[in-house]
Amino acid sequence: MSMETVFAVLAVTVVGLMVGVEFSVAFVINPILRALPLEACIEARAHGGRMLGRVMPFWYFGSLVLIAVLAILTWGGPAATAGVIAVVLMAASVVLSIALLVPLNNRGKHWTAENHPADWRELQQRWDRLHYLRVAVIVAAFILVAVAATTV
Structure with a gap:
């Protein structure tokens, strides 16, 4: 099995x-x-923010590195274009996450039913809208990774 395939x-x-x-x-x-109910929603999202906030940075950066290596290994071949575009999209999702989603997540992960801002719902809705955008970007990146992988 070739390095590209792996x-x-x-x-x-x-x-x-x-x-x-x-x-x-x-x-x-x-x-x-x-x-x-309000209290359960706030506390569950805070818990999810703490849990995923610890794991996702490694997963995003690891994904970015894997896609970059795939693009480098396929450079000059038919899979390279899809790989390079996938790298750009994944890098954009990392920038989007760090610049916009992480700051919101860092606020929300400390909220409790008794201690949360009055605009908590608007902040969660903003996070959700940005997350939908991020999901669209990483789905596109994944499709391109699959294209590159099947072209290797």
């Missing part, structure tokens, strides 16, 4: 699992949490 399989697996988690947060978990 990195293609790793990139598809790691990025695909990450996309699945983020898609689930956007379209399954958060809608369930919004249906809970």
Whole structure:
């Protein structure tokens, strides 16, 4: 098995699992949490923010590195263009996360039912809208990683 194939399989697996988690947060978990009573919703989202806030930076940067390695290994071949565009999209998702989503998450992860700002719902809705955008970007990156992987 070639090095390109190994990195293609790793990139598809790691990025695909990450996309699945983020898609689930956007379209399954958060809608369930919004249906809970106020106190439970705030505390559950805070807990999720703490838990995923510890894991996702490594997952995003790891995905970015895997995609970059795949793009480098396929440079000059038919998979390179898809790989390079996937790198750009994943890098954009990292910048979006660090600049906009992480600051909101860092605020919300400390909220409790007794201690949260009056505009907590608006802040969560803003985070959700930005997260939808991030999900769209990483889904596009994942599709391109899959294209690159099948072109190796």
